[in-house]
Amino acid sequence: MTKYETPLVYDRSFTFFNGLSLIRDFKDLRGNRVTFGYMLVGKYIWKTVRAERFTIYSGRATFVFNDITLEAIAKAVITIPKKTLFEVHVEETLDYRCDYD
Numbered sequence: 001m002t003k004y005e006t007p008l009v010y011d012r013s014f015t016f017f018n019g020l021s022l023i024r025d026f027k028d029l030r031g032n033r034v035t036f037g038y039m040l041v042g043k044y045i046w047k048t049v050r051a052e053r054f055t056i057y058s059g060r061a062t063f064v065f066n067d068i069t070l071e072a073i074a075k076a077v078i079t080i081p082k083k084t085l086f087e088v089h090v091e092e093t094l095d096y097r098c099d100y101d
Contacts, residue, residue: 008068017044023098035098044088050099054078059094063087 008026011033015022021044023037039061054063056076063070063078065086072078072094080086080101088094 006030010076017042020044033100035100037094037096037098039088039090039094039096041068041090041093044090046083047086048080051082053099053101054079054080055097055099057095057097058092059090059095059096060092062089062091064089 003080008028011025011027013024019036020040020042022043023035026034027028028034039059054072054077056074056078058074059072061072063072063074063080063086065084067084070078086088
């Protein structure tokens with residue numbers, strides 16, 4: 001798993017999909033946004049603005065984008081390109097970190 005050394009400061013939280021997905025935004029000392037998220041079992045459709053790199057802490061899901069299907073389990077890292085519509089099919093509650101490029 002990636003080691004992060006930059007301290008984070010809490011910014012804000014959001015819920016999506018009728019409370020089935022929760023994200024908590026933080027900022028590092030350089031002003032970069034980092035999100036910690038949690039998705040319950042279900043299917044979710046998102047769209048990136050910037051590239052997003054998901055580091056999976058626990059759970060199991062399938063990410064589908066641009067005719068690519070990737071399995072995500074603990075310690076997996078999934079990168080979604082900018083301006084991409086993608087689906088997340090969560091089979092086991094998903095706990096993750098998302099960094100933005």
